[in-house]
Amino acid sequence: MKDFSKLCINNTLEEKIRQIKELFKENYKEEFEIFISSFKHYRTRAELSFYHKDDDIFYAMFDEKTKKKYIIDTLDFCDEKICNLMPLLLDYIKxxxxxxEKLFGVExxxxxxxxxVTLLYHKDINLIEKELSDLSKNxxxxxxxxxxxxxxIFQKEILTQNLNIFDKEFIYEFNNDCFIQPNTLINEKMIEWVLTILKQETTKDLLELYCGYGNFTIALASCFKKVLATELSKKNIQFALKNCELNQISNIDFIRLSSEELSQAFKKEREFNRLKHxxxxxxxxxxxxxDPPRSGLNKEVINLIKNYNNIIYISCNPLSLKENLDFLLKTHQIKKFALFDQFVHTxxxxxxILLKKI
Ligand SMILES: C[S@@+](CC[C@H](N)C(=O)[O-])C[C@H]1O[C@@H](n2cnc3c(N)ncnc32)[C@H](O)[C@@H]1O
Known part of the structure; x- marks a missing residue:
């Protein structure tokens, strides 16, 4: 698989749209729905390294290929709270x-x-517990x-998120170990896009793979009689169960199963304790x-999902999506195609995509 970013000449949305239209021109000839993001302060997650020189310390990024280092002062595409904190934190640490000493990364x-904020150390953090505690307090x-x-952990590590989906508010909890959609505004738009589709459909039950902490699941559950939502990460599933409680939702079964295990369970090749109820x-x-990771869906998962009439596929990698469509379009056709500029200036x-059985 090539890298989609290598196909683009520049980072503008127009260029990205042009490439997508070219890539999928044989598969989809209707209008694309396009969702744009704000240019500044859209990103809710950032990871930086530290660069030590003499007695000084700087935020930095290292280019993995060239090993070149870039000193970072500010990241104005990041959430304002992150932008405001960055200089204060660095000043305190300096x-x-x-x-x-031995501080190498920050998230x-x-x-x-x-x-x-997570600080990453190459030394025993118990030795600096007091200093860390003071930093957190100050x-x-x-x-x-x-x-x-x-x-x-000083103060708390679990954050609360409030998503506004049309006229409703949903509450989520997560921590730094979870997968988090990095652009909250676009995340809300993605969930609304799926809801808009579902409101025009006859729905029964939902099967969701790669559900994370229930980002889509919680907001979509009321459209279905029952929901089965699965995910590989134990931490994500723990938060998904908590998020069900927080939103008083009772028609979702969140199960920790990889997509490969779920395929085995459906084919009755293997029994899982986690599914015994x-x-x-x-x-x-x-x-x-x-909503798979960048690698997309494997053959087993494609064979599982192609049995169902309606597939909603959220993809962060157009090239793996394209590869998967080569198989899925034997049984389904694309009815809707939306583009979400979740990663502005990249x-x-x-x-x-909404796929319907032919
Ligand atoms: C792109 S994220 C989407 C998460 C969620 N839909 C959301 O909107 O926050 C992909 C998720 O797939 C999970 N994952 C990765 N590999 C997996 C696998 N083989 N089987 C099941 N889940 C997997 C990751 O833990 C991650 O939560």
Whole structure:
């Protein structure tokens, strides 16, 4: 598989749209729906390295290929809370040897109202617990420190997110170990796009793969009688169950199963303890929702989902989507195609597709 970004000449949305239209010209000839993002402060997650020179320390990024280093002062595409904190945090660390020594990375995570910071160390963080605690207090920071096999939390690590989906508000909790859609505005638009489709459809039950902490699941559940939502990561599933409670939703079964395991379960090739309270034959799936990682769907998963009439496919990689469509379009056709500029000023683009059985 090639890299979609390599096909683009520049990072403009126009160029990305042009490439997508070219890539899918044999598969889809109707209008694309396009969702644009704000240019600034859209990104809720950032990971930076630290560069140490003499006694000083700087935020930095390293180009993996060329090994070239870039000193970073600010990232104005990041959430404003991250932008505001970055200089304050660096200034504090510069003045404190214990915090500065062997510090190699930082991760910022923001929800609409909250922020957490994770500092990564090449030394035993228990030795600097007091300094970390003071930092958290003085900057009023939800702080996590990590070193090999160790983690310390100051204030809290779980953030609350409020998503506004049309006229409803949904509440989610997650932490830095979860997959998080990085652009909250676009995330809300993606969920609304799926909801708009579902409101025009006859729905029964939903099968969702790659559900994360329930980002789509929670907001879509009321459109279905029952929902079976699966995901590989234990942490994500723990938060998904909590998020069900927070939103008082009772028609979702969240199960920790990889997509490969789910395919085996459907084919009755293997029995899973995690599924012992569930009879897969009791479901009547009218819709399948998939939101896989960049690699897309493997053959087993394609063979599973092609049995269903309606497939909603959210993709962060147009090239793996294109490869998967080579198989899915033998049984289905594309009815809707949306483009979400989740990663503004980069060559990446998120796609949403509705497929219906021919
Ligand atoms: C692009 S994210 C989407 C998550 C979720 N839909 C959301 O909107 O937040 C892909 C998710 O797939 C999960 N994942 C990765 N490989 C998987 C696999 N083989 N089987 C099941 N889930 C997997 C990841 O843990 C991640 O949560």
């Amino acid at each position: 003045k404190n040897f214990a915090l500065k 910022f995570l923001a929800s609409k109202k909250e922020l957490s 900057l009023q920071l939800n702080l996590i420190a990590r070193s090999k096999k160790k983690k310390l 569930i009879n897969l034959d009791d479901f009547n799936f009218s819709h399948v929702l998939v 060559k990446h683009l998120e796609c949403g």
